[in-house]
Amino acid sequence: SDTSLKDAATTFSVGTITRSSWVNAGGKHTDILKKEFSNITSEYEMKMNVMYPSQGNYDFSAADAMVDFAQANGLNVHGHALIWHNATPSWVVNFAGTNAEFEAMVKDYITTTLTRFKGKVRSWDVVNEAFEDGSGHPLRNSVFRQKMGDDYIKKCFQFARDADPDVLLFYNDYNMASSSTKRAAMFNLVDDLGDLIDGIGAQMHISYNGPSKSQIQSLADQVVAKGKKLHFAELDIRANPNKDITSLTDERAQEQRAKYKEVVQIYNSIPLANKFALTVWGVRDNESWLIDFWGNADWPLLFDSNYNKKAAYFGFLEGL
Numbered sequence: 001s002d003t004s005l006k007d008a009a010t011t012f013s014v015g016t017i018t019r020s021s022w023v024n025a026g027g028k029h030t031d032i033l034k035k036e037f038s039n040i041t042s043e044y045e046m047k048m049n050v051m052y053p054s055q056g057n058y059d060f061s062a063a064d065a066m067v068d069f070a071q072a073n074g075l076n077v078h079g080h081a082l083i084w085h086n087a088t089p090s091w092v093v094n095f096a097g098t099n100a101e102f103e104a105m106v107k108d109y110i111t112t113t114l115t116r117f118k119g120k121v122r123s124w125d126v127v128n129e130a131f132e133d134g135s136g137h138p139l140r141n142s143v144f145r146q147k148m149g150d151d152y153i154k155k156c157f158q159f160a161r162d163a164d165p166d167v168l169l170f171y172n173d174y175n176m177a178s179s180s181t182k183r184a185a186m187f188n189l190v191d192d193l194g195d196l197i198d199g200i201g202a203q204m205h206i207s208y209n210g211p212s213k214s215q216i217q218s219l220a221d222q223v224v225a226k227g228k229k230l231h232f233a234e235l236d237i238r239a240n241p242n243k244d245i246t247s248l249t250d251e252r253a254q255e256q257r258a259k260y261k262e263v264v265q266i267y268n269s270i271p272l273a274n275k276f277a278l279t280v281w282g283v284r285d286n287e288s289w290l291i292d293f294w295g296n297a298d299w300p301l302l303f304d305s306n307y308n309k310k311a312a313y314f315g316f317l318e319g320l
């Protein structure tokens with residue numbers, strides 16, 4: 001059949017990432033966005049280093065191109081990410097001013113950004129990846145923590161909530177299925193934020209052989225128990241985590257298909273009130289960030305480099 005992902009997923013949005021150059025170019029990428037997906041996320045152009053490159057000088061040109069494309073085609077936009085230690089411009093890292101001036105700058109950044117996209121961006125990751133991976137998962141000692149204090153995350157959520165009472169606010173982080181201790185640190189934050197946070201973004205950078213089904217199910221169950229929306233964000237499923245294949249074998253493609261099915265099934269089974277979106281982190285295998293990140297060949301996505309549907313694509317549909 002020729003059912004699209006978004007038509008098959010009747011109770012939640014199906015998302016992927018895009019770039020301003022791709023929506024400006026049109027062609028096969030935008031055809032797939034329009035046909036298959038109902039939610040777009042900017043891969044890197046709605047992060048602070050791009051939107052606020054120098055003090056007093058905002059640049060929303062790339063964000064505007066993607067948001068305009070979404071508006072024209074009836075797609076939701078998930079804003080990713082206001083505060084991330086890995087996408088902080090150097091002028092902010094080396095901020096010249098008092099702590100009070102720093103906090104006022106952050107408030108202006110969040111307020112300006114959310115106000116600009118009010119009614120056009122449905123949801124924002126307010127803070128991304130705030131916790132260390134190491135023992136106890138302390139807060140990373142980012143410039144935000146150093147200058148605004150241990151409650152900097154709550155302050156950022158409050159600035160966002162004040163700027164737009166209707167937009168959905170998320171905290172987003174990785175290893176949420178594989179690490180129960182990191183999940184516990186995240187849930188402490190969620191308890192502290194209370195009504196300021198609408199949902200939890202669980203980055204799903206996983207592999208065909210793990211985390212296990214029960215680990216992913218526990219994550220989903222615990223978010224539901226917290227009464228928050230769940231975003232299965234940044235889904236990609238490595239087929240080659242052990243570097244044991246040089247091309248995507250049929251056997252591995254089927255294992256990957258089964259894992260996509262499992263993830264979608266778990267997501268599709270949570271209560272409607274907790275559903276939000278499931279977002280894959282890329283369209284074509286050859287465009288996946290994982291290839292650079294891990295430095296080896298992989299085929300983690302739903303479409304091959306020629307935009308053909310892979311077994312993984314059909315696994316996604318089978319999960320619905």
Ligand code: XIL
Nearest residue numbers: 043044080081128129172203234289
């Ligand atoms: C990555 C993008 O895919 C890259 O293009 C960019 O250079 C760096 O960021 N966790 C996140 C995403 O929250 O924003 C990251 O995206 C991948 C890891």
